[in-house]
Amino acid sequence: MPLNIVVCVKLTPSTANIEIDPATGSLRREKMSFAINPFDEYAVEEGVRLKERIPGSWVGALSLGAPDSEAALRESIARGVDEAFLISGPAFEGSDTFATGYALAMGIKKIAQIKGRVDLVICAKQTNDSDTGQVGPAVAAWLGWPGISFVKKVEEVSDKFLRLHRMMEDGYDVIEADLPAVIAVLKEINEPRLASLKGKMAAKKAAIPRWGAAELGVDESKIGRRGSPCAVAQQAAPPARPQGHRIQGGSPQEKAKQLVEKLQELKLI
Amino acid sequence: MMNYGLTEDQLTIVRLAAEIAEKKIKPVRAEYDEKEEFPWPVIEDIRKADLFGVYLPEKFGGFGGGNFELVLVTEALSRACAGIALAVAASGLCAIPILLFGNPEQRQKFLPELASGKKLGAFTITEPEAGSDATSTRATARLDGDHYVVNGVKNFCSSGKAADLYVLFASTNPSKGPRGISAFVVEKGTPGFSFGKKETKMGIRASWTYELVFNNCRVPKENLIYKEGHGLRVAQGTFDYSRPGVAAQALGLAQGALDESMAYIRVRKQFGKPISSFQAIQHMAADCATQIEAGRALLYSVARAMDAASKPAVDEAIKMGLPVYDVLEKLSGGKRWTKESAMVKLFCSDMAMKVTTDCVQMCGGIGYMRDFPVEKYMRDAKITQIYEGTNQIQRNEIAAMMIKEAASSERREAVNA
Numbered sequence: 001m002p003l004n005i006v007v008c009v010k011l012t013p014s015t016a017n018i019e020i021d022p023a024t025g026s027l028r029r030e031k032m033s034f035a036i037n038p039f040d041e042y043a044v045e046e047g048v049r050l051k052e053r054i055p056g057s058w059v060g061a062l063s064l065g066a067p068d069s070e071a072a073l074r075e076s077i078a079r080g081v082d083e084a085f086l087i088s089g090p091a092f093e094g095s096d097t098f099a100t101g102y103a104l105a106m107g108i109k110k111i112a113q114i115k116g117r118v119d120l121v122i123c124a125k126q127t128n129d130s131d132t133g134q135v136g137p138a139v140a141a142w143l144g145w146p147g148i149s150f151v152k153k154v155e156e157v158s159d160k161f162l163r164l165h166r167m168m169e170d171g172y173d174v175i176e177a178d179l180p181a182v183i184a185v186l187k188e189i190n191e192p193r194l195a196s197l198k199g200k201m202a203a204k205k206a207a208i209p210r211w212g213a214a215e216l217g218v219d220e221s222k223i224g225r226r227g228s229p230c231a232v233a234q235q236a237a238p239p240a241r242p243q244g245h246r247i248q249g250g251s252p253q254e255k256a257k258q259l260v261e262k263l264q265e266l267k268l269i
Numbered sequence: 270m271m272n273y274g275l276t277e278d279q280l281t282i283v284r285l286a287a288e289i290a291e292k293k294i295k296p297v298r299a300e301y302d303e304k305e306e307f308p309w310p311v312i313e314d315i316r317k318a319d320l321f322g323v324y325l326p327e328k329f330g331g332f333g334g335g336n337f338e339l340v341l342v343t344e345a346l347s348r349a350c351a352g353i354a355l356a357v358a359a360s361g362l363c364a365i366p367i368l369l370f371g372n373p374e375q376r377q378k379f380l381p382e383l384a385s386g387k388k389l390g391a392f393t394i395t396e397p398e399a400g401s402d403a404t405s406t407r408a409t410a411r412l413d414g415d416h417y418v419v420n421g422v423k424n425f426c427s428s429g430k431a432a433d434l435y436v437l438f439a440s441t442n443p444s445k446g447p448r449g450i451s452a453f454v455v456e457k458g459t460p461g462f463s464f465g466k467k468e469t470k471m472g473i474r475a476s477w478t479y480e481l482v483f484n485n486c487r488v489p490k491e492n493l494i495y496k497e498g499h500g501l502r503v504a505q506g507t508f509d510y511s512r513p514g515v516a517a518q519a520l521g522l523a524q525g526a527l528d529e530s531m532a533y534i535r536v537r538k539q540f541g542k543p544i545s546s547f548q549a550i551q552h553m554a555a556d557c558a559t560q561i562e563a564g565r566a567l568l569y570s571v572a573r574a575m576d577a578a579s580k581p582a583v584d585e586a587i588k589m590g591l592p593v594y595d596v597l598e599k600l601s602g603g604k605r606w607t608k609e610s611a612m613v614k615l616f617c618s619d620m621a622m623k624v625t626t627d628c629v630q631m632c633g634g635i636g637y638m639r640d641f642p643v644e645k646y647m648r649d650a651k652i653t654q655i656y657e658g659t660n661q662i663q664r665n666e667i668a669a670m671m672i673k674e675a676a677s678s679e680r681r682e683a684v685n686a
Contacts, residue, residue: 193314193317193318194285194288194289194292194293194314194317194318195285195318196285196317196318196319197281197282197285197318197319197320197323197332198319198332199319200281200285201278201281
């Protein structure tokens with residue numbers, strides 16, 4: 001049976017040097033470059049692979065964020081996604097994982113209306129900016145669908161269920177989940193392909209609908225800062241690493257001797 | 270790199286090919302060179318990126334570009350490894366004769382598979398006794414009912430055994446000598462077609478080079494390309510279009526060697542200073558960069574001029590259901606690109622040999638070592654002076670065209686006087 005799949009993606013900082021404005025405690029977005037969340041590349045790839053595996057399937061990408069989040073959606077199309085949708089607007093600003101999960105779930109319901117149904121939602125296990133790993137499970141909870149995180153393999157997809165491998169510390173669980181379902185996938189699940197030429201051309205041309213709170217029909221008390229039970233009290237950059245000690249000159253033997261002396265001086269050995 | 274006024278689509282192609290070169294080819298090139306294995310996983314990456322068909326019309330599943338787009342892809346991939354890039358170029362060498370000389374059925378049957386990269390192509394003209402002198406082809410193809418029965422041996426076939434489709438040259442009428450040679454498409458797996466010796470080579474070792482053996486191999490009659498006895502015309506017409514691809518390989522690898530060398534000479538210290546601060550090194554690097562840019566400027570202008578002339582002919586031929594070559598003859602008054610394509614192949618491959626040799630020299634002892642990538646570029650460069658016609662043959666062809674052009678302009682003047 002062909003599946004309708006939605007992959008959730010996010011535009012996140014693509015640099016390790018994140019600057020935080022000490023006055024507001026929020027990210028200095030204007031100083032940073034952004035790209036699709038690296039973990040999302042695996043989610044997109046798995047969606048596209050399932051589409052290729054099950055003839056007639058369709059895969060869409062959905063994002064919640066500022067208008068520039070379109071970049072993450074276009075990248076998803078370049079990598080093989082069929083269509084993309086953006087949830088954006090001032091009402092969503094400041095959403096925590098609870099409110100984000102709600103907004104995405106509403107977006108998925110709207111996609112289900114447009115496409116007839118949605119069978120599977122794929123999220124990455126986390127983003128590289130806020131690292132919570134909560135949005136995938138939250139989407140599942142809001143939809144009332146089974147939610148499985150830490151998925152490292154989709155072993156079988158039938159009409160009614162998915163058989164998955166969920167990574168555990170000491171091995172993996174084999175889980176069968178009814179469809180529709182939400183899964184959050186790990187990096188181990190696949191090796192993402194690069195964009196294709198035809199994909200890039202399609203991404204350039206794609207019209208991406210942008211849904212605000214009204215179009216989505218959301219309960220505004222559940223989104224944005226107002227709808228978020230969690231608030232970030234403070235954000236700070238980690239202190240800069242102190243400069244290391246460099247052992248200079250001489251033969252390797254001399255350097256080794258200096259190193260041992262230094263370690264003894266610090267009472268580390 | 271200088272701004273050559275590439276279109277947005279062309280820039281997208283270049284960036285995509287460069288990304289594959291960087292992420293998928295660079296990390297594995299030394300291993301494939303060492304083991305002389307065919308780089309199937311990389312081929313799969315190139316295929317998934319749609320880079321096999323950039324130069325083929327959209328009607329056949331290509332991207333609708335021309336020779337210039339093929340040049341851009343080949344250059345970008347060769348910057349990482351010319352051996353791996355050869356799989357794309359060799360497929361092109363199979364697709365070009367089908368595109369230029371094939372009939373509508375042949376185009377429709379074979380080009381989509383080559384454009385998607387689902388099948389790889391190869392071209393086989395060389396024989397033990399027929400290298401530069403293709404007129405002494407000994408392989409024969411005798412018509413027997415609905416089939417040609419092919420017998421003979423071909424050698425030095427690039428992408429041999431890896432490819433699924435082969436453009437083959439054999440004599441349908443040995444008594445006619447050069448005018449008896451014909452071209453065919455032969456599919457791998459045709460009974461009587463087998464693979465002989467696998468060559469071990471100096472460079473481009475990620476590409477398989479095989480001997481092909483034909484023993485009463487029955488090739489369907491409809492696989493004859495163009496007409497009986499026109500094989501050498503097919504070969505020459507193909508080379509006119511494919512030699513810029515060899516030039517692109519040479520250009521890309523020369524640039525790759527210089528990139529690696531520039532990174533090294535700026536960190537390598539001798540006499541207390543980076544060796545890039547010495548004028549002896551600076552002058553070599555400056556000469557390399559200047560020659561590379563000269564090669565690029567020549568190659569890009571020739572490829573663009575060829576496309577400007579040939580793309581309307583391709584469109585027209587597809588519409589009319591005729592071989593492209595016939596339309597091209599009519600539209601361009603028989604204008605051939607033999608001289609210009611020989612010039613770019615000659616210039617860029619000689620340039621690449623010089624540049625890569627100098628890059629090894631600039632890097633000194635480490636440049637000669639196999640765990641540093643520069644010596645491989647030098648080994649890979651050598652073949653570009655040899656295949657698709659040695660550079661001595663290129664000079665012959667350039668001179669022959671010059672003499673012909675001079676004679677015909679004198680004739681015109683005499684008529685006008």
